Amino acid sequence: MTEPLRQTNGAKPSNSNQRRTPTHTLPSGAQNGLPVRSRASVNGNGQVDSDSFSDSTSSTESSPVNGAGKPHRPAMSRKASSPMAPAFMVSAPGKAIVFGEHAVVHGKAAMAAAISLRSYLHVTTLSKSHRTVTLNFRDIGLDHTWNIDALPWDIFQQPSKKKYYYDLVTSLDPELVAATQPHLEGVGKGMSEEIRKHQVGGAFAFLYLFLSLGSPQSAGAVYTLRSTIPTGAGLGSSASVCVCLSSALLLQIRTLAGPHPDQPPEEAETQIERINRWAFVGEMCIHGNPSGVDNTVAAGGKAVMFRRVDYNEPPEVTPLLNFPELPLLLVDTQQSRSTKTEVDKVFRLRESHPVVTESILNAIDQVSTSAQQLVDDPDFESSPDKSLAQLGTLIRMNHGCLVSLGVSHPRLERIRELVDYADIGWTKLTGAGGGGCAITLLRPDAKKEVVRDLEKKFSSEGFIKYETVLGGDGVGVLWPAVLRNGSDEEGGEEIDQQKFENADGPEGIERLVGVGVHERREGWKFWKRAAQA
Numbered sequence: 400m401t402e403p404l405r406q407t408n409g410a411k412p413s414n415s416n417q418r419r420t421p422t423h424t425l426p427s428g429a430q431n432g433l434p435v436r437s438r439a440s441v442n443g444n445g446q447v448d449s450d451s452f453s454d455s456t457s458s459t460e461s462s463p464v465n466g467a468g469k470p471h472r473p474a475m476s477r478k479a480s481s482p483m484a485p486a487f488m489v490s491a492p493g494k495a496i497v498f499g500e501h502a503v504v505h506g507k508a509a510m511a512a513a514i515s516l517r518s519y520l521h522v523t524t525l526s527k528s529h530r531t532v533t534l535n536f537r538d539i540g541l542d543h544t545w546n547i548d549a550l551p552w553d554i555f556q557q558p559s560k561k562k563y564y565y566d567l568v569t570s571l572d573p574e575l576v577a578a579t580q581p582h583l584e585g586v587g588k589g590m591s592e593e594i595r596k597h598q599v600g601g602a603f604a605f606l607y608l609f610l611s612l613g614s615p616q617s618a619g620a621v622y623t624l625r626s627t628i629p630t631g632a633g634l635g636s637s638a639s640v641c642v643c644l645s646s647a648l649l650l651q652i653r654t655l656a657g658p659h660p661d662q663p664p665e666e667a668e669t670q671i672e673r674i675n676r677w678a679f680v681g682e683m684c685i686h687g688n689p690s691g692v693d694n695t696v697a698a699g700g701k702a703v704m705f706r707r708v709d710y711n712e713p714p715e716v717t718p719l720l721n722f723p724e725l726p727l728l729l730v731d732t733q734q735s736r737s738t739k740t741e742v743d744k745v746f747r748l749r750e751s752h753p754v755v756t757e758s759i760l761n762a763i764d765q766v767s768t769s770a771q772q773l774v775d776d777p778d779f780e781s782s783p784d785k786s787l788a789q790l791g792t793l794i795r796m797n798h799g800c801l802v803s804l805g806v807s808h809p810r811l812e813r814i815r816e817l818v819d820y821a822d823i824g825w826t827k828l829t830g831a832g833g834g835g836c837a838i839t840l841l842r843p844d845a846k847k848e849v850v851r852d853l854e855k856k857f858s859s860e861g862f863i864k865y866e867t868v869l870g871g872d873g874v875g876v877l878w879p880a881v882l883r884n885g886s887d888e889e890g891g892e893e894i895d896q897q898k899f900e901n902a903d904g905p906e907g908i909e910r911l912v913g914v915g916v917h918e919r920r921e922g923w924k925f926w927k928r929a930a931q932a
């Protein structure tokens with residue numbers, strides 16, 4: 400009963416039905432093409448509460464929650480059956496931590512911004528007779544199918560365990576974790592340990608979220624993910640994946656309103672918060688002990704100050720409205736590492752050297768808050784050279800602290816050394832370290848030819864430079880998965896699973912889905928954070 404149906408480890412599945420995009424009917428009254436049936440909730444037996452299920456054609460509905468984040472429960476009529484959902488897509492950005500990584504896990508402040516590299520998740524709903532869910536995570540070679548009816552719904556639906564879409568979940572339930580484990584046994588079999596870990600982490604996050612948010616009546620579906628964010632490079636790839644999973648599952652159970660252009664910011668904020676809460680649960684599955692900064696930025700986008708003092712409460716998130724356009728170089732060591740391992744290292748250091756470690760973490764906190772004051776200062780723009788030099792000094796100091804916490808790596812130090820020799824800016828590692836990426840803030844007077852020479856050196860030593868813009872949009876939705884971009888295809892260009900799978904590399908993905916560094920096509924909609932904290 401606990402055996403998965405099959406595992407193909409990246410090979411195409413044999414059942415072609417599961418690959419075909421079904422013929423869709425868009426709910427007739429859906430607002431902006433998006434689902435508005437936003438009050439579904441599942442009772443302890445996994446049944447949909449009939450009084451809380453509104454009709455998809457009621458396009459005038461607004462947010463399903465009140466200001467306090469609690470669901471309204473008006474009496475609603477219920478339709479006998481709902482049409483099959485169309486294929487749709489969601490997307491979420493990676494992030495760069497500008498200041499405060501690691502310290503943020505220990506309750507200190509961090510500054511982070513969305514990057515323009517993103518993950519994209521395509522969801523195809525299967526017809527009623529297909530009782531399977533397939534996770535097709537192309538980048539990490541995961542292609543696994545579970546029989547929905549064989550999943551451990553009993554325990555996830557127990558009244559004492561059952562969580563609702565609006566709940567704040569701050570820890571994983573050990574019994575629920577244990578119940579998922581037999582269903583992960585077949586994942587990554589025969590793969591190298593490193594690949595297996597990537598696959599099991601992603602599959603675990605998916606299963607825990609699917610079992611928490613879905614029900615035994617959930618429709619079969621194929622979830623295909625591709626990302627332009629390098630995996631495990633400190634750019635929040637896991638959080639971006641978790642935000643995609645969370646938003647797709649919440650959309651499928653019709654508990655999100657919008658996004659639509661005239662959505663009040665407070666209502667958009669409620670949806671972002673809901674997505675973010677469940678993305679955090681996914682992050683806990685992958686990392687064990689995340690601060691939540693990555694998923695917060697992946698969900699809401701832009702640039703924020705983040706602090707989580709009490710893990711039982713939502714974090715303090717302050718949008719940085721005047722976040723400057725920084726001249727940054729983002730360079731990947733190509734040295735793989737795991738966030739969990741690096742985070743554990745700092746916990747161990749804190750145990751063995753509590754006083755010194757605490758003072759380093761406090762120093763990082765001071766660096767982050769000083770940086771916040773600097774970018775909030777109205778004079779930042781008026782004397783950019785001075786401001787950038789001050790910010791640069793803080794970057795150098797932050798990196799020094801991270802080195803003393805033991806989370807740098809010789810390859811990261813090599814990047815710093817090359818930049819220092821060229822004397823063109825200030826460098827720090829970004830993310831968990833131990834490999835992954837470094838950011839360099841370029842001096843305003845850095846000569847173009849010197850930067851070009853440096854980039855050549857990077858490439859000759861096996862480093863990769865990424866082009867990215869900081870501070871872009873958070874989670875977005877393309878519902879249905881059709882781009883209205885003036886193509887010849889009637890009604891727009893449909894992105895089906897096959898096209899998505901076959902897109903050639905990051906450029907091919909961005910070209911196909913129309914969201915990325917260079918272009919934006921009609922159809923995608925984004926929840927926009929409220930301007931004030």
Ligand SMILES: Nc1ncnc2c1ncn2[C@@H]1O[C@H](COP(=O)(O)OP(=O)(O)O)[C@@H](O)[C@H]1O
Binds near residue numbers: 538599640738
């Ligand atoms: N493109 C992807 N597709 C599927 N899962 C991914 C992808 N990128 C990352 N992940 C998941 O996230 C994990 C990496 O997380 P982590 O070590 O924190 O790296 P990062 O710093 O990039 O977030 C992987 O092991 C995998 O489970």
Ligand SMILES: C[C@@](O)(CCOP(=O)(O)O)CC(=O)O
Binds near residue numbers: 501504634636742829
């Ligand atoms: C080290 C840390 O502060 C950031 C980790 O970022 P990433 O997983 O390397 O992208 C951990 C966290 O905030 O949960």
